[in-house]
Amino acid sequence: MAMNPPEQPRVPAVSRAAAVLDAVSLSAHPMSLADLTRAVGLPKSSVVGICQSLVAERLLARGSDGSYALGPRIAELGAAAHIHRPLVRKVGLTVPSAANRFFHAELEGVQKEAAAMGAVVLDDEAGQDVQRQAAHITAFVSEPVDLIVVDPVSTEGLEEACARASRAGIPVVSINGATTGADAAVTTDNTEAGFLVGRHIAELLKGRGTVALVDGTRVTAVADRVAGFLSALHEYRGIHLVSHLAGDNTAATARKLVQTMLESGTRVEAFFGINDLTALGISQACSEAGLEVPVVGVDGSAPALDQIRRGGPIVATAAQDPYRLARAGVRLGVQLRSGIQPRQRTILLPTTLITPGQVHDYRSWDGEQ
Amino acid sequence: MSAATPAIARATAILGALATGDPMTASELAAHLDLQKSSVSDLCGSLLAEHFIRKDSDGSFTLGKRLEELASRLIPDARILDSFTNTVAEQVELDGFALTLEVLRGAETLTVAARLGSQPLPLTPRPGTRTPALATAAGLAILVGTPRPLIEKVLSEFAAHQAIPAEKAEELAAHTRNERRDYQFLDERDTRQIAALIPATQAGPTFTAVSLHLPVYFPSEGVESLGEAVATYARRLSTDLA
Numbered sequence: 001m002a003m004n005p006p007e008q009p010r011v012p013a014v015s016r017a018a019a020v021l022d023a024v025s026l027s028a029h030p031m032s033l034a035d036l037t038r039a040v041g042l043p044k045s046s047v048v049g050i051c052q053s054l055v056a057e058r059l060l061a062r063g064s065d066g067s068y069a070l071g072p073r074i075a076e077l078g079a080a081a082h083i084h085r086p087l088v089r090k091v092g093l094t095v096p097s098a099a100n101r102f103f104h105a106e107l108e109g110v111q112k113e114a115a116a117m118g119a120v121v122l123d124d125e126a127g128q129d130v131q132r133q134a135a136h137i138t139a140f141v142s143e144p145v146d147l148i149v150v151d152p153v154s155t156e157g158l159e160e161a162c163a164r165a166s167r168a169g170i171p172v173v174s175i176n177g178a179t180t181g182a183d184a185a186v187t188t189d190n191t192e193a194g195f196l197v198g199r200h201i202a203e204l205l206k207g208r209g210t211v212a213l214v215d216g217t218r219v220t221a222v223a224d225r226v227a228g229f230l231s232a233l234h235e236y237r238g239i240h241l242v243s244h245l246a247g248d249n250t251a252a253t254a255r256k257l258v259q260t261m262l263e264s265g266t267r268v269e270a271f272f273g274i275n276d277l278t279a280l281g282i283s284q285a286c287s288e289a290g291l292e293v294p295v296v297g298v299d300g301s302a303p304a305l306d307q308i309r310r311g312g313p314i315v316a317t318a319a320q321d322p323y324r325l326a327r328a329g330v331r332l333g334v335q336l337r338s339g340i341q342p343r344q345r346t347i348l349l350p351t352t353l354i355t356p357g358q359v360h361d362y363r364s365w366d367g368e369q
Numbered sequence: 370m371s372a373a374t375p376a377i378a379r380a381t382a383i384l385g386a387l388a389t390g391d392p393m394t395a396s397e398l399a400a401h402l403d404l405q406k407s408s409v410s411d412l413c414g415s416l417l418a419e420h421f422i423r424k425d426s427d428g429s430f431t432l433g434k435r436l437e438e439l440a441s442r443l444i445p446d447a448r449i450l451d452s453f454t455n456t457v458a459e460q461v462e463l464d465g466f467a468l469t470l471e472v473l474r475g476a477e478t479l480t481v482a483a484r485l486g487s488q489p490l491p492l493t494p495r496p497g498t499r500t501p502a503l504a505t506a507a508g509l510a511i512l513v514g515t516p517r518p519l520i521e522k523v524l525s526e527f528a529a530h531q532a533i534p535a536e537k538a539e540e541l542a543a544h545t546r547n548e549r550r551d552y553q554f555l556d557e558r559d560t561r562q563i564a565a566l567i568p569a570t571q572a573g574p575t576f577t578a579v580s581l582h583l584p585v586y587f588p589s590e591g592v593e594s595l596g597e598a599v600a601t602y603a604r605r606l607s608t609d610l611a
Contacts, residue, residue, distance in 0.1 A: 011376050
């Protein structure tokens with residue numbers, strides 16, 4: 001992001017006064033004019049003038065022996081600055097991995113929201129390792145940050161780190177999925193996403209056919225998508241789930257699983273991959289096997305949208321909005337930090353199913369035009 | 370005394386205006402302080418460059434971190450100030466009471482932070498207030514809880530600046546018993562305070578105490594349990610930093 005050029009200081013007296021106050025504040029005992037002049041490296045006459053003005057403003061106190069100490073006004077103004085300063089000045093963000101652009105978009109969203117309130121963001125990625133993510137949270141607590149936002153690798157494994165944050169009075173908000181120990185969560189309505197996908201697939205198959213599901217890691221977000229998907233299929237008697245494969249949210253694993261399944265002779269007429277990367281892996285395996293069946297994912301990523309535009313194999317994706325997740329997560333965190341008890345500790349954000357009909361109007365988070 | 374640098378007076382007036390908490394733009398400050406807009410803009414630019422103020426995205430100014438930094442150097446372990454302001458709300462027993470953080474400087478205590486409570490007080494404590502050490506519960510708590518040589522050192526550092534007479538220094542030093550008494554209760558007209566010394570941190574002795582200012586109406590039988598709560602809180606301020 002482009003920064004404005006720093007404003008040119010036009011009043012040198014202000015920076016000289018700052019230098020004098022710094023020197024006095026850093027000294028263990030009151031300073032004589034001679035020591036002060038030496039410390040700030042300005043002409044003595046100039047230091048005398050500055051000190052007189054600072055004493056008049058009670059920013060410095062002049063002692064009986066002529067020495068200088070910080071004045072009472074410093075305590076007053078410092079306390080005022082402290083009271084009025086924003087409660088969140090530093091946000092820690094940890095995401096599951098650097099491999100998924102969705103997490104980059106979350107980082108951008110958190111950065112943008114933080115910048116708007118003058119806060120900085122420390123971020124890290126966990127390489128899908130929950131212990132690394134716990135270590136990030138612990139490091140954020142020692143920093144200390146004022147708010148921790150986590151897109152959790154897993155629903156378990158962060159409890160201890162979250163408890164540490166809680167003891168330090170630092171709220172933890174989980175985004176894109178809940179995790180045990182966090183104070184609040186902002187997630188996509190994943191049940192709805194899965195439901196939209198299931199109904200779309202059933203409609204594509206006109207209510208009759210065989211379907212395979214490639215599942216993902218053990219997080220609530222994935223479990224909700226699967227549950228929503230299954231409950232949608234349940235409404236169609238002619239749709240049969242013939243395969244439920246345990247993936248890990250990556251394209252490579254999904255591709256391998258689907259290859260093995262197709263080699264075993266299972267006949268599938270449509271696929272659901274629990275995220276777009278999984279759907280891409282499925283799509284690859286199908287293309288390699290010469291199988292032309294619809295694949296649906298969740299996320300709204302660029303490669304998925306690209307396939308939707310070109311006619312498949314991915315024909316739809318339930319789009320989540322990582323910027324909105326990030327924004328809502330930071331806002332919820334600021335409320336918690338301010339001592340406000342939000343009415344809802346979990347906020348569900350809606351998804352949109354992107355099909356060939358909508359793809360041209362949809363603006364993706366995934367660095368597309 | 371000649372007003373050698375009028376810019377410093379104007380710059381301080383800007384800080385004073387922003388200390389009320391309402392963010393103001395350069396135009397608003399100029400109108401509020403009856404100064405030229407161009408002069409205020411120049412001053413704000415310089416104050417901004419030194420982090421005395423910060424600029425929000427809407428162009429308005431609020432007080433900046435430099436003032437907090439300077440104020441934090443008034444106490445030996447600056448982190449205590451941060452902890453005090455951030456954790457008071459979580460101390461249930463102390464909820465609603467007026468609390469201050471006070472540091473011994475020479476023969477005086479200086480109030481560096483205040484959290485005002487909900488009940489009327491005989492006197493409103495405010496940051497920047499200097500009081501003879503023996504006239505505050507905080508001063509007593511610091512003197513009684515700190516080893517004599519350390520107190521003597523603080524007194525000697527400020528002896529010339531505050532013109533502390535030798536007999537006064539001796540009187541103060543005589544209070545040091547390095548006692549492990551949990552809290553001090555000062556019960557005088559207009560001053561009913563309970564204070565506890567914050568134990569030494571890695572940075573060394575703190576010379577800093579938390580002081581609770583009792584409201585006008587408060588039953589004496591409640592003092593003891595409140596004293597324990599203040600002492601617990603003072604210990605927590607120290608151990609939280611470990």
